[in-house]
Amino acid sequence: MTLTSKTSPATSPAPAASLAPSRGANPVLKLVTRILDWPMAGLQRLIGERRMPYVFLLPNLVFFGLFVFVPIAINFVYSVTGGPALFPSERPYVGADQYSYLFDCGSYVDPNTCREDHFWRGVYNTLFFSFFQVVAMVGLSLLTAVVLNMKIRGRGFFRAVYFFPVLLSPVVVALIWKWILQRDGLLNAAIMGLGGERTLFLTEPGWAMFWAIFVSVWAHMGFYTLILLAGLQAIPSDIYEAAEMDATPRWRVFWRLTLPLLWPNLIVVIVLSLIRAVQTFDEVFVLTGGGPGTSTLMVVQYIYETAFSNQVQNFGLAAAASVVLGIVLFALTLAQLAFTQRKSS
Amino acid sequence: MAELKLTDIKKSYGATTIIHGIDLAIEDGEFVVFVGPSGCGKSTLLRIIAGLETVSGGDIRIDGQSVTNVPASDRGLAMVFQSYALYPHMSVYKNMAFALENMGLGRAEIDQRVRRAAQMLRLTDYLDRKPKALSGGQRQRVAIGRAIVRDPKIFLFDEPLSNLDAELRVATRKELAALHGEIGGTMIYVTHDQVEAMTLADRIVVLHAGRIEQIGTPLEVYNHPANLFVAGFIGSPRMNLLPARVTGPAQVTIGDGSQTVAVPSTGQASSGDAITLGARPEHIDVVDESQADLVIAIDLVEQLGGETYLYGSAPGLPQITVRKDGQAGYDRGQRIGLRLKRDALHLFDAGGNAIRVR
Amino acid sequence: MNIAHLVTARRNPKGWHWTDIAAYTYLVLGVVLMFGPVLWLVLSSFKTQASLLEFPPSLLPLSQKEVVVTGYPQPLPLFTVTMEDGTKRELAQVRRIGIQAQMVDPANPSQQFRVAIDKRTPVRQFSLATENYSEPLQRFAFPRFLANSVFVTVVATLITLLINSMAAYALSIYEFKGKNAAMLMVIGTLMIPITIILVPVYLVVTKLGLVNSLWAVILPGAATPTGVFLLRQYMLTLPRDLIEAARMDKASEWQIYWRIVMPLTLPALAVLTIFSIMWRWNEFLWPLAVLTKTESYTLQIGLNAFQGELQTQWQYLLAMTVMTLTPVALVFVFLQRFITTGIANTGMK
Secondary structure, eight states: OHHHHHHOOSSOHHHHHHHSOOTTOOHHHHHHHHTTHHHHHHHHHHHOGGGHHHHHHHHHHHHHIIIIIHHHHHHHHHHTBOSSOSSGGGSOBOTTHHHHHHTOBSOTTOGGGBTTHHHHHHHHHHHHHHHHHHHHHHHHHHHHHHHHHSSOTTHHHHHHHHHGGGGSOHHHHHHHHHHHHSTTSHHHHHHHHTTOOOOOTTTSHHHHHHHHHHHHHHHHHHHHHHHHHHHHHHSOHHHHHHHHHTTOOHHHIIIIIIHHHHHHHHHHHHHHHHHHHHTOOHHHHHHHTTOSTTTTOOHHHHHHIIIIISSSOOHHHHHHHHHHHHHHHHHHHHHHHHHHHHHHO | OOOEEEEEEEEEETTEEEEEEEEEEEOTTOEEEEEOSTTSSHHHHHHHHHTSSOOSEEEEEETTEEOTTSOGGGSOOEEEOTTOOOOTTSOHHHHHHHHHHHTTOOHHHHHHHHHHHHHHTTOGGGTTSOGGGSOHHHHHHHHHHHHHTTOOSEEEEESTTTTSOHHHHHHHHHHHHHHHHHHOOEEEEEESOHHHHHHHOSEEEEEETTEEEEEEOHHHHHHSOSBHHHHHHSSSSOOEEEEEEEEETTEEEETTTTEEEEOSOOTTOOTTOEEEEEEOGGGEEEEOGGGOSEEEEEEEEEEOSSEEEEEEEOTTSOOEEEEEESOOOOOTTOEEEEEEOGGGOEEEOTTSBEEOOO | OOHHHHHHHHHOTTSOOHHHHHHHHHHHHHHHHHHHHHHHHHHHHTSOHHHHTOSSOOSSOEEEOEEOOTTOSSOEEEEEEEOTTSOEEEEEEEEEETTEEEEEETTEEEEEEEEEGGGEEEOEEEOOOTHHHHHHHHHSSHHHHHHHHHHHHHHHHHHHHHHHHHHHHHHHHOOOTTHHHHHHHHHHHHTOOTTTTHHHHHHHHHHTTOTTSTHHHHTTTSSOHHHHHHHHHHHHTSOHHHHHHHHHTTOOHHHIIIIIIHHHTHHHHHHHHHHHHHHHHHOOHHHHHHOOSGGGOOHHHHHHHHHHHTTTOHHHHHHHHHHHHHHHHHHHHHHHHHHHHHHHHHTTO
16 A cells, blocks of 8 residues: 555644644634735745745744854853853953863862862763663663563553653652652651661762662653654564564564664664753752762753852853863764764665 | 747756756647656656756746746646645645635635536545545546646646556546546656557657657657667567668578578668667567578467467577467477568667668 | 473463563553652642651551540540550540640540550541642742743743744755755754853843743743754655645745645644643753742742742642642643654654
């Protein structure tokens, strides 16, 4: 049935119909939906069909420009100027001072030897957090997706249960777990009920980091599970049937068929989860406040606090740190893009 | 209704040239079919006429007006796509009315035109359906209806039947021919199927590698292929093309050179020149070996009921196809003598061009 | 093939493979882990302040039963008391003196007892402390926060849908000069979290005179690279023929976008709508930086402020957390199938 696939690209055109003004549709609705027809057609006459893409691109680019590109430029200005003033024109030029301050370290492996030790703690915490969070996230969401892809009764329900926390706000997620993990919380009650000892989960450095990762995985796993599940379901079943005819063992089917065919989706999951992990702020901030001490302080929190909540608002230093983070993220993206392109071609 | 004139149309993508300077004039009301193997540039040429592709050079005129730089939406042409390109979210009615709304016609006028087209195409009962709820043939008719309601200057068809099954294809082909008789517009039709080309066209344009190989009525193209390519492409099964050598005026030898065949003329070719002798399968008689031009051993017999095809080989020659009317009893391996009908022979010189023999 | 599997499969083709059992175990465990904490939050939010301080906590919201005893103006708390002879009686407590409690039999108010406090346990019953919900609604600006959040979410989502789909349309349907540069810009912004450019965006917003206005929250995030990507990927799957057919049908480029491409992109638009609602409803850091007046707070910022102010008043904090997550939960319950299949259909590749 090549016909079907060619003429009906929308898998569910039924809801689409409601948007298209139908015969005898509400005239007000018709007016609203067609209000731009005339001006846009006029514009097209004026500038020609070939320039129309720029018109479509313009609003988005104006927003990008105003709230991303101009700020990036200003950020550079901030990072090479000093003083507490907000407006760049009032800030004295200091050259690379902010950067050299940031990178003034006895040894880069030991944050204690750095002048701006909080920044370096943030860097190491973020690296640690990102690595384990992404590994756990990819592993668990793959496992969950594979399980959900089996012939499971009530698959829709289970899928919903895993996806549900994705919709919760970071503040809500953090408060839910803070309530459970606190000194007199449910978890301590359970542990002591089983004869264990009370543990201060959010005020012992190791535990605080563990729970930061755990809560983050808990909150976002469902989303990645969904992407992987969609990928698994897109694998045509005749491939599995062919493998069954060839008497392929289950583990081999998984390693040699499922995983390679799922690879594009896995790449998406790895990239997205890494991007999110490096940017982690709110959940951990509300859960632990970066503490105890600086043991769950992330780079982003360092930047936020340096710029906004410290007593001396050091925009220059915050900007310098964010430029460094931006460069790292950019390099990461390019590497990932190259990797994805190579794999897909 | 309009006439179309293409002058030296060229199209290239970077260093790759797809269309090498095409000149073509199509008259008002004519049904012209572009035919050729895939990749010959026929669809590109159609899309250039439609305005969906820009040209790298040349001029397109509709009714004497140059439209080379006019966008597709302003050329006043209608196109039926291979995939039909029906708007999946719109009903049949809406699909046909869409263009009319864009033209700014009044509601009554739109309704009248859509209903008339629907009547003509037996779609009246399906006007409220979505394309998804239609059969392949019905979708095809909607696509045609969408073109008809426009009352366009020229109808363009891009392999419109290739998504239909064999039976429906034949039926729709007949309907299209009838439709052209009824509304009589200028139509340009692209296909790789020579039966469609033969049955529908007033004139066939045979394209190959971005060039026009021949333009003519179906029978002209069939009876007098201008070159080896057209000879091999038009006609099914293919024309037998046998390497031959001129041995004297109006005399050639084929195969291993043991048998001389008298031909009406060898044109400019002089003795010793290599040429190609063409004979359609129906223009070869099975005869006694003593009168034969050549003798083949039968490799395969295809009995189609109404006719029989014999495939055989002779030393130094490509496989030869012979068509026999009715049901003929031959066996594999059997040796038979063949005689080429002298008045239906085709000769091609070393450059592949036809030598006029009649 | 695994021999054990072969044997069991032959013996009973419809029977349980060990992987099935493992799968269901995993899933049930998952339900407890994913759903339990939220359930615990909801249960806790209905507890009184006193019972929230109990350790170990009770599972259900319980409160001490009180009885009206003749001769006493106030209702008295009821206890189960283990008497000296080992019998148990239900007595109401009149007052507590040191480690002794003065108790009275509700059935016979003239009879009084002195009981050591460790000999009595409170009699409790299931009761919902709904005042946890009603009080913050009256005492704090909670309804205001709710209205602000709704406004931000709705307006921002509409703007996002419009400008993202326009950009995606340009980047998926057309070939034009600078297309690659534009794509690169979108990819670039994908990796720039607002955190990195927090200060300069704050400056831009200040320059535009938007500080403390809800527009300061709405506008900066309206052009989302994720949205452009998501829609573009979907639009790329639309057959080119459709666009060209529309062009042959004399549709203007805007009409092609608005009447052909948009309706056909509806599944992807639905996904972006849900994403946008989620992002905006849950947005935290940027509103935190740009909204400093209480009357312009969104729910999340309000909630965070309460967290600071009401540190000992968990009962209000929990109730407000539940109220914040309820709209999202409702959307999810009703649109769950649509959300998940929408994401699946869009592919997100």
